[in-house]
Amino acid sequence: MIERSFKADFPTENITEGAVKLLVPKLKAFVTSPSEYAPSKAPVFYNPVMELNRDVAVLALQAYQRRVNHEITVCEPLASGGFRGTRFAAEVEGVRKVIMNDINERAVHMAKHNVSVNRLDRKAVVKNKDANLLLSSYAAPRKRFDAIDIDPFGSPVPYIDSAVRAIRDNGLLALTATDMAPLCGVHPKACIRKYGGKPLRTEYCHELAIRLLAGCLATMAAKHEIGTEIVFTHNVEHYIRVYATMRYGAKKTDEALKNMGYILHCFKCFHRENWAGLSVIEHQDKCSECNSKLSVAGPLWIGKLVDADFCKLMDEENSERRFKNKEKIKKTLDLAKSEVDAPVSYYVVDRLCDTMNLPVPSVKKVAEALREEGYYAVLTQFNPKGIKTNASAETIKRALQKALFQG
C-alpha cells in the first residue's frame, strides 16, 4: 500500500497497456535529439514499442497455462518497472504468483507501485537482486518456477544457465535477444563467443538468429540433462523471441539434440541445404547447383520453430482479447501456423529479382507458381517478401519469371 503514494524523482506518466494501468517514465522528457534512443535515456528502462512483445508473452503464458491446466508461478528476473510482470499477474488466468526483480532500485519502486495500483499485491512480489542470484535461490526442486521470462538488454545468454536450473520439469522458458548485429552476422566473432554458433549475413538472417538462440538454449540445457522443445518463436525488426518448454531427462535431451545441425548456403546462386547432427561436418563444401564454395552457419537449431497446437491456443487467446496489436499478432500467428512444416530458411523475392535485374512480382503469385509445379511453398512470418519452399533456387527464379509474365 505504501508504494501507491510513490513519487518518482524523474518525469513519469500514466498509461494503459493490455488490461493494466502503468506508471512509466515520460520518455519525451529524456531525449535531447531525435536520433537518441529514448528508452535507455530514462532512469528506468521502458520501451513502448515492446508492447507487442509483452502482448505475445501474455498469450504464450496463457496458452501454456491452458495446456498444463494447473496454477502456475512465474518469474521475470529483469523486470524494469514491472510492465510485463504486472500484466502476467492481471491478464493470465491461473497465475498463482509472479516474482518480478530488477537490479535497478528505481525500477523496483516503480514496479511495486504498478503492482499496487493494479491491486495485485497478493499475487505479485518485486525483488531487488542480481537476476542470476535471484534465479539461483529458486533452483531447489520444490522452489522452481513454471515459467520464466528473460527480457534483458542485448543477449539473454548470461541468464540461461540459471534460468534452466530454476525451471520446473515441463516449464516454459521465454527469451528475448536484441543483439541482432552479432546474431545476424555483422559481428560473427561475438556471435560465436556468446551463442556458440556461426552466423551468416544472409537475407534470412533473422530466422538464423532465432535458430542460433534456440540452439544455444538446447545445448546449454543439455548439460543439465534437460531437453528443449520449441513451442513458439517470432521476430520483430530489432529483436527475436524464443519460447520453449523444458523437459527433464536424458532421453528428452537426446531427442532435443537431434534438432541441432548446420545450414549450408551458397552466396552465388542462393542454394542452401541442412546438415543434421553436431558431429564434425563432412559435408560437400561445393554447391550442388553451381559448384561455388558453400558457407556454413551453426551449429544451430534446424528443427521446428513453432508447435502448431501451441500456436492455435495462442490464436484462440488473441481472439478473446482487445490488444492494440491484435491484428498484427493474428497475422503472425496465422503465418507461423502455416509454416510449421516448412523447410529451413526462406528466399526473399526482392533479392532474387535484384540479381536477375527483374521487377518484383507479388510474393503470393510466386508461391502459387511454385505450388502449381507441385512444390511446397508458403509465405513466412519472418519477412513479408519471403517464401519457404522445397524448390531449388533455379526453380524459384523460373517461378519468378512466370509470376511476372502472368501478371
Ligand SMILES: C[S@@+](CC[C@H](N)C(=O)[O-])C[C@H]1O[C@@H](n2cnc3c(N)ncnc32)[C@H](O)[C@@H]1O
Ligand atoms: C530490457 S529491460 C527489461 C524490460 C522489461 N522486461 C519490459 O518488458 O518492459 C532490462 C532490465 O534488466 C535490468 N538488469 C540489468 N542487469 C541486471 C541484473 N544483472 N540483474 C537484474 N536486473 C538487471 C535493467 O535494470 C533493466 O531494467
Ligand SMILES: [Zn+2]
Ligand atoms: Zn551455388
